[in-house]
Amino acid sequence: MPFAIHVLGLAVFAQATSEFMLSGLVADIARDLDVSIGTAGMLTSAFALGMIVGAPAAATVSMRWPRRRALLVFLVLFLAVHVLGAVTTSFPVLMGTRVVGALANAGFLAVAVAAAAGMAGPNAKGRATSALLAGVTLACVAGVPGGAVLGRLWGWRAAFWAVVVLSVPAVFAILRSVPADAPGATARGVRGELRALRNPRFLMTLLLGALVNGATFCSFTYLAPLVTGVTGFAETWVPLTLALFGLGSFAGVTVGGRLADTRPLRLLVYGGVALLAGWVVFALTAGSPVATLLLVFVQGTLSFAVGSTLISQALYAGTEAPTLAGAFSTAAFNVGAMAGPSLGALALDGGLGHRSPLWISAFLVALALLAGGAAQARTAGRAFGSPGRRSRPPRRGQAPEHDRTQSH
Structure with missing residues (x-):
């Protein structure tokens, strides 16, 4: 894997830390800028x-x-x-920086996905995607807890400065390591790429990605009240469970990166079924400390293994639109990241209890499996590779199986 892809992963780590770190800083921001906690929480929604x-x-x-x-x-x-x-000492200005920062983050990630896929070559989009998403998972493991610690020691502004410090080395590394234009750039233009993205396989993959990511963030967002209110852990255990989920997500993108280029169908089918079963079992056994700790890790692993594979499949389906394929994949997964927690909030506000986000996650994954199965049946096994034959690694110079299949 080219070193430049890991450089891009460093920048993604800094940006993902910024995206997630507010979960531990909202109360301090509200107090410092004289707004309610609910108003300060809008900073997260604005970023999404x-x-x-x-x-x-x-x-x-x-x-x-x-x-x-x-x-x-x-x-x-x-x-x-x-x-x-x-x-800044102005909340409206801070809100504006979150919106602009999210726009910059989205643009960077969309271009980085396309650039990484181009630099990795036509048969390694899965590994390139996992290298970038490793930055997101490491932000969950180290960046978010680190931001919370900095906020407690020196105030919430210290966490913002930490993101700046993390970003500076990435600027110089990109200057030195990333080619002026990565291989695989397209001359189609915006209209040409948009036409290429009408591919039903691509659109179905975006839908599946939004559903799976919605399930992931529905439960992850409300993990703290679950482990304290249902499992019975003290609040001091919350950072550990969040870090455990992050470790699982890192394991997931690692596994996804190894299998997404050669066995995508098997990973999506078996991983999706296991993910559904895991959310159901978690909802039923959330009162057990041992089961909770085990399933937090397992579900983090499965969620990101399936999710990262879906991103790579979107890139394969959108080969003729490398820039916008990455952009719309980013947007679709963030639709899930915003919709999932919103559904969880409705359930919690409706008095359905702290286990309800887990049941919603199970429902969303079930919808994804049904939609994917229906699409697979309609196209006679050509959507992600034929289920009736064994997936094989591509020969040297040969595209992966999903590249050689016709889109529906």
């Missing part, structure tokens, strides 16, 4: 919305630029708004 809108928009704007230039513009903009966020 900016990611959804920003991924296609920013990627479209940057299509005329060399990829290295686009990556640098988005990363420097992201860095600059965090400097402003760290020094």
